[in-house]
Amino acid sequence: MDSALxxxxxxxxxxxxxxxxIGVVGAVMMWGVFAILLVYIKGLNQTNMNNAYGFALxxxxxxxxxxLGGGAFFTGFLxxxxxxxxxxxxxxxxxxxxxxxxxxxxxxxxxxxxxxxRAWFIFWHANVHSMLxxxxxxxxxxxxxxxxxxxxxxxxxxxxxxxxxxxxxxxNMHEIMAVxxxxxxxxxxxxxxxLGGVPGVMxxxxxxxxxxxxxxxxxxxxxxxxxxxxxxxxxxxxxxxxEKAVRKKLVKDNVIELLAKISGWMLVGYMVAKIIDTWYWxxxxxxxxxxxxxxxxxxxxxSVYGIWILIAEIGVCGVLPALILITDKGRKNRxxxxxAVLLAVLGVCLNRWVMVLQVLAVPVLTxxxxxxxxxxxxxxxxxxxxxxxxxxxxxxxxxxLPVFPQERELNPIEAPVSQTQEQLPEPExxxxxxxxxxxxxxx
Amino acid sequence: xxxxxxxxxxxxxxxxxxxxxxxALSIMGLGLxxxxxxxAVDTAKGKGGYHH
Amino acid sequence: MEKENSKKFGMVIDLDKCxxxxxxxxxxxxxxxxxxxxxxxxxxxxxxxxxxxxxxNVKPFPDTEECYLPRPCQHCEGHxxxxxxxxxxxxxxxxxxxxxGIVSQIYTRCFGCRYCMAACPYHVRQFNWWDPLWPDGMEKxxxxxxxxxxxxxVEKCSFCIHxxxxxxxxxxxxxxxxxxxxxxxxxxxxxxxxxxxxxxxLNNPKHAVYQMVKPDKKNGGKPKNPKAFRLLERLGTNAKVxxxxxREWVRRAGDNYLKTEGQAKHA
Ligand code: SF4
Ligand code: SF4
Numbered sequence: 001m002d003s004a005l006x007x008x009x010x011x012x013x014x015x016x017x018x019x020x021x022i023g024v025v026g027a028v029m030m031w032g033v034f035a036i037l038l039v040y041i042k043g044l045n046q047t048n049m050n051n052a053y054g055f056a057l058x059x060x061x062x063x064x065x066x067x068l069g070g071g072a073f074f075t076g077f078l079x080x081x082x083x084x085x086x087x088x089x090x091x092x093x094x095x096x097x098x099x100x101x102x103x104x105x106x107x108x109x110x111x112x113x114x115x116x117x118r119a120w121f122i123f124w125h126a127n128v129h130s131m132l133x134x135x136x137x138x139x140x141x142x143x144x145x146x147x148x149x150x151x152x153x154x155x156x157x158x159x160x161x162x163x164x165x166x167x168x169x170x171x172n173m174h175e176i177m178a179v180x181x182x183x184x185x186x187x188x189x190x191x192x193x194x195l196g197g198v199p200g201v202m203x204x205x206x207x208x209x210x211x212x213x214x215x216x217x218x219x220x221x222x223x224x225x226x227x228x229x230x231x232x233x234x235x236x237x238x239x240x241x242x243e244k245a246v247r248k249k250l251v252k253d254n255v256i257e258l259l260a261k262i263s264g265w266m267l268v269g270y271m272v273a274k275i276i277d278t279w280y281w282x283x284x285x286x287x288x289x290x291x292x293x294x295x296x297x298x299x300x301x302x303s304v305y306g307i308w309i310l311i312a313e314i315g316v317c318g319v320l321p322a323l324i325l326i327t328d329k330g331r332k333n334r335x336x337x338x339x340a341v342l343l344a345v346l347g348v349c350l351n352r353w354v355m356v357l358q359v360l361a362v363p364v365l366t367x368x369x370x371x372x373x374x375x376x377x378x379x380x381x382x383x384x385x386x387x388x389x390x391x392x393x394x395x396x397x398x399x400x401l402p403v404f405p406q407e408r409e410l411n412p413i414e415a416p417v418s419q420t421q422e423q424l425p426e427p428e429x430x431x432x433x434x435x436x437x438x439x440x441x442x443x
Numbered sequence: 444x445x446x447x448x449x450x451x452x453x454x455x456x457x458x459x460x461x462x463x464x465x466x467a468l469s470i471m472g473l474g475l476x477x478x479x480x481x482x483a484v485d486t487a488k489g490k491g492g493y494h495h
Numbered sequence: 496m497e498k499e500n501s502k503k504f505g506m507v508i509d510l511d512k513c514x515x516x517x518x519x520x521x522x523x524x525x526x527x528x529x530x531x532x533x534x535x536x537x538x539x540x541x542x543x544x545x546x547x548x549x550x551x552n553v554k555p556f557p558d559t560e561e562c563y564l565p566r567p568c569q570h571c572e573g574h575x576x577x578x579x580x581x582x583x584x585x586x587x588x589x590x591x592x593x594x595x596g597i598v599s600q601i602y603t604r605c606f607g608c609r610y611c612m613a614a615c616p617y618h619v620r621q622f623n624w625w626d627p628l629w630p631d632g633m634e635k636x637x638x639x640x641x642x643x644x645x646x647x648x649v650e651k652c653s654f655c656i657h658x659x660x661x662x663x664x665x666x667x668x669x670x671x672x673x674x675x676x677x678x679x680x681x682x683x684x685x686x687x688x689x690x691x692x693x694x695x696x697l698n699n700p701k702h703a704v705y706q707m708v709k710p711d712k713k714n715g716g717k718p719k720n721p722k723a724f725r726l727l728e729r730l731g732t733n734a735k736v737x738x739x740x741x742r743e744w745v746r747r748a749g750d751n752y753l754k755t756e757g758q759a760k761h762a
Contacts, residue, residue, distance in 0.1 A: 043646045044607070045624040050539035052618060054609035114607020114622065114647025121586040121606050123444050128460040132585040132610050137460075141467055148475060164489075168482035176474055183470050190463070204579035204616030204730050206751075289729050290751030364616040364727065366748045367550045367564070371539070450587045 005159055005400045009408045012399050025391045032385025035378040039111050046378040052371035055356050057379045058112040063195050063352040065101040065108075065386060066139070067223070068345065070231030072098020072146060073181075073188035078262060080181035089255045092153050092403045093242075094235045099146045100393050104386030106143060109136075111382065129215075131197035138191030145184040148173065157400050189224055196223025199355045206289040207296050208359035210281060218277050219355065225273060229266035230348035232259050233321070233341040240338055242394065248411045250404040257331045260341070264325025267344055271318045278314065296362050300370040305358050313354065317347025503572075503596035504654055505697040505735035506684070507707045507723070508565055510745055512691035513547075515563030520545045522686030523567075526655060528637045530627030530644070542621045544568065544652035545683050552744045562745045565692070567683065568619045568652035569726060569734035570598045572716070579732055580611035580620060596697070596735055597654050605648040612649060616727055620651045654694075655681040676702050697735060708737040724749045 001015040012018070039046045049056045075094035079087040113119050122136045155161060155170035173180075193216065199208030200217030210217040236256055243250050282293040297307040324330035324340035331337055361371050375383075397403050451457065523529065523545040535541045550562045571578040576591035578598055588604035589611060591597075612620040626646040629637070637643065640657040644650050662678040676695050684694040695702035697710050709719035716733055718724065724746045725734045740746050 043625065044622070045540075045646075049609075049622075050537070050624075051612065051621045052539050054612035054620075054622060112608075114609070114649075115605070115645070118586075118604075118606035121588070121604060122608070125448065125450060125586045125588070125604060126444050126460075127450070127585055127587040128456045130583050130585040130610070132583065132608060134460070136585060137464055141464070141471070144471055148471065165482055165486045168485040169478055172478040172481045172485070176478065179470060179474050183467050183474075186463075187467055198583075198610070201583065202579065202614045203573075204614055204727070204732055206730070287753055290753060290756070292753060295751075360613055364730075364751075365548075365618070366751060367548050368618070 002400075005157060007158055007400070007402045009413065010402075010411070011413055018395070018399060022392060022395060025388050025395070029385055029388035029392065032381045032383075032388065035381035036111050036385070038378055039382065040116065044114055046376065048374055048376040048379065050371075050373070053357070053360055053373040055360060056373055057375040057383055058108050060353050060356045061383045061386070062105050062108050062112070063198075063356060064349050065105050066192065066195060067227040067230055067348050067352060068234040069098040069101025069105070070188060070192060070227030071233075071235035072101075072149070072231070073142070073184045074228040074231050074266075075235060075259065076149070076181035077185040078259075080178040081185065084258065084262075086255050086258050089404070089406050090235065090239065090251050090259060092405070093239055093251075094232070095146065095149045095153070096394065096397055096403060097235055097238055097390075098231075099150045100386070100390040102139065102143045102146055104389060105139065107386065107389075108382070109139075131194045131201055134194040135191050135198070138187045138194065142184055142187040142191060145180055145187060148180050149177065149184070152177075153397070153401055153403065156402055188227070192224040192227040193220040196220045196355075199359045202359070205359050205362070205364065206286055206291050207362040208355060209285065209289075210277065211285060222270070222274060222277060225266070225270045226348055226351060229263055229270045230344050232263040233267075233325075233344040234348075236260055236263070237338075237341045237345055238394075240341070242398070246398070248407070250407050250410065252406055252410065253332075255406075256337075260325050260331045260337060263341075263344070264322055264331075267318070267322035268326060271314065271322050274314060274318065278310070296358070300361065301372060304372075305354075305361060305370070309350065309354060309358070313347055313350045317343045317350055321347065498594065501594045501596075501698065503697040503735060504659075504679075504695070505570070505596070505704050505710075505737065506567065506654075506681070507693045507704045507737045507739060509691045509693070510562055510564060510738055510740040511742075512689045513563045513565060513687075514689050514691075515547055515549065516688065517547055518686045518688055519565050519683035519692065520547055522682040523652070525636075526638055526641070526682035527653070528627075528641050528643045530623065530625070530629070532625060532628075540624055542623065542650065544619075544621075544650070546618075550745065550748050560742070560744070562740070562742065562748075564738070564745075565683070566617060566619070566726070567681075567736060568598060568654070569617055569732065569736045570596060570654060571732040571734050572596060573731065573733050579614045579616065579730075583610045583614045585610065595656075595659065597656055597659075598651075599653065599656065600649065600651055602642060602644045602648050602650065607647040607649065609649060616730060616732065620649050622649050623647060658682075704737070707739065710737075722746075726750070 006012050035046075047056065071094045075087055075091055078084045079091050110116060110119065122133060126133045126137070152170040152173040155166045160166050161170070196219035197217055199205065200210045200212065200219030203209050208219070210219050212218045212220060236259060239251055239256065286293065286296070294307070297305060297310065300306070321340040321344040324336050325344070330340060357373070361373075363369055445451070446453075520543055524531070524543070527544060529542050529544060531541065545565055545567045548564045548566060550564055552558070552560045554560070571580075572591065573579065573582070576593055578591050581589050581591045581598060585608060586604055586606055588601045588606070590599045590601070592599060607622070609622060612622060623644055623646045627643055640661065658681065659679045662674045665678070666672070666674045681694050684692040693703050693707060695704040697704055697716075699705055707720065708723040710716045711719050717728065718737055720739070722739050722741055723737050724740070725737055726749050728750050738749060
């Protein structure tokens with residue numbers, strides 16, 4: 001039915017199967033949309049947030065998707081600025097994942113604020129000294145960059161590409177992609193960092209507060225760094241899951257391994273910095289405010305915020321995956337690699353959780369207690385929504401766009417198999433991928 | 444956001460912040476404009492077009 | 496920047512006098528049109544600008560002692576007006592006024608991101624989770640000088656700034672430039688039957704608040720009176736609400752200390 005839209009030379013599942021799949025995921029998404037409507041109509045009382053937990057699941061989700069979407073800027077940075085050419089085989093997917101993450105973040109921010117109709121005040125009445133202002137500006141701009149980066153891929157759809165203008169546009173955009181990638185890296189550096197600055201500058205909250213340089217607390221740099229380390233891990237993780245889901249290899253091992261290796265070393269660096277930061281904070285910053293490390297981790301109901309959380313974040317989900325990823329053996333072993341990227345991603349999620357929720361949970365006034373919070377179903381539904389939305393975006397893009405340049409080479413189709421399969425073009429046609437062939441007359 | 448809003452002051456913070464912002468926005472805008480114009484010119488010249 | 500004649504309104508609360516009756520809370524609710532709901536059991540969802548805490552020394556009988564601690568907004572100055580909450584607000588919806596030292600909140604500007612709530616260590620800032628609704632007829636008793644707030648915005652104690660405006664207007668009409676100490680007093684101050692709350696200009700040596708705590712300007716406003724303390728002094732919030740207590744354990748409860756830090760450290 002939709003075979004005319006499917007890229008040449010690749011096999012996709014039958015249309016009915018695809019429609020059912022989208023329908024199921026779409027239903028989950030509609031559940032989230034329903035919850036959003038409730039929140040919009042009835043207000044934030046639909047959540048289980050309270051005056052102690054002004055930031056909760058949503059802000060965590062925001063920080064997390066942005067960190068994980070960091071794969072787009074960092075892969076782009078490696079590919080276009082550093083010149084790691086192999087990464088061109090995965091950059092499309094990294095950009096797509098980044099696009100999904102950032103659009104989700106903007107969506108969540110859209111209903112997280114108490115007065116959504118005034119959300120534009122953050123731009124109009126900007127307080128340039130607030131970390132959140134910097135986040136809002138850079139986030140929106142960077143989302144623009146991601147749209148620019150995603151657009152040429154969308155234009156490469158077989159039918160759209162037939163229109164000469166779009167074909168040229170996509171080609172020209174690829175030509176100067178390095179400029180956009182550099183802008184993206186610049187913006188990402190600042191908004192990832194500013195998100196780290198959000199807890200870091202709160203000098204009234206000893207769990208989050210950090211010293212730093214000039215106006216930037218150490219968390220600023222740690223967040224950027226962890227996004228650059230964890231983001232590509234998320235890209236790899238999603239690539240692996242996609243490969244499992246469609247039961248074929250989409251990206252060659254050397255590409256994945258290169259990205260894994262770089263992430264591994266980034267993770268090593270991040271872990272060293274994080275451990276120094278934690279030590280300095282525990283030994284100097286917090287005591288200067290009258291807190292010991294264990295004040296932050298003990299005596300809370302159910303040990304939800306026990307010291308286990310620090311061990312999990314730094315040890316199990318930090319040092320361990322870093323060690324796996326920097327060893328050749330670890331990267332070559334499929335299970336170890338999968339485990340490592342999964343742990344690294346969990347580590348980033350955990351870090352963001354701690355830096356949002358634990359900051360608020362720790363009692364600061366001596367006569368107050370730990371604050372407790374469990375998200376409401378509306379919060380959960382709205383947080384699952386971006387996942388469903390992401391799956392739909394990936395499914396659509398995978399089906400209709402040449403996202404994986406190596407797919408054809410890795411999964412050759414022997415002969416026109418079914419009636420839906422069109423006649424294959426001459427076999428030597430290069431795969432339509434991230435780098436379209438320059439137009440014949442251009443040479 | 445603009446110098447005419449009343450909370451605006453010409454201090455270091457505003458200059459650095461908005462300098463960075465408008466710098467990034469201009470690069471994006473100029474880049475995109477260049478691509479669109481060049482695509483239009485290429486199309487008008489009837490360059491190759493779709494090559495499959 | 497702070498000018499020559501700028502004021503620094505502050506409060507001194509004598510915890511030896513406070514009986515925990517809650518009159519200040521009630522007066523504040525009435526004065527500032529604070530919304531309430533039928534079910535106010537979950538205090539983390541309700542709005543109260545002035546909140547009275549109960550402290551205990553956690554000692555077994557017969558050594559058990561209690562103390563009540565009213566907590567309005569501390570109107571933190573931080574360093575040069577860099578209050579924990581003001582500096583973080585992305586929309587400039589809250590401001591530190593260098594002329595009065597009052598941390599204001601612009602309800603129609605706030606868009607409810609709640610960053611300021613996260614930044615305030617005193618849990619002073621509260622969110623309007625619901626639209627305000629008053630029982631039939633009660634809206635007639637609302638204070639016309641204070642705007643009511645819509646759902647989705649943050650609010651907090653304003654040191655009854657509308658009373659300052661009114662006092663200044665009055666003085667202007669009478670051809671005066673300055674207002675007297677008793678012309679601007681907050682509702683809680685006037686309502687306290689024990690006279691535990693004192694309000695005035697901390698920059699003015701003639702005012703009672705100044706004489707009670709003797710703020711040390713060179714030392715970040717720390718009180719020279721050994722009986723006086725501020726909540727969470729060590730965080731550097733530079734609050735303008737001072738507390739007085741003759742009991743060491745109460746003063747110590749005002750801040751966090753390491754176990755190794757001696758009792759004397761605080762005095
Ligand atoms: S007490 Fe809280 S709300 Fe009041 S000025 Fe200080 S930080 Fe801001
Ligand atoms: S909730 Fe309102 S006052 Fe508080 S930081 Fe956000 S916009 Fe500013």
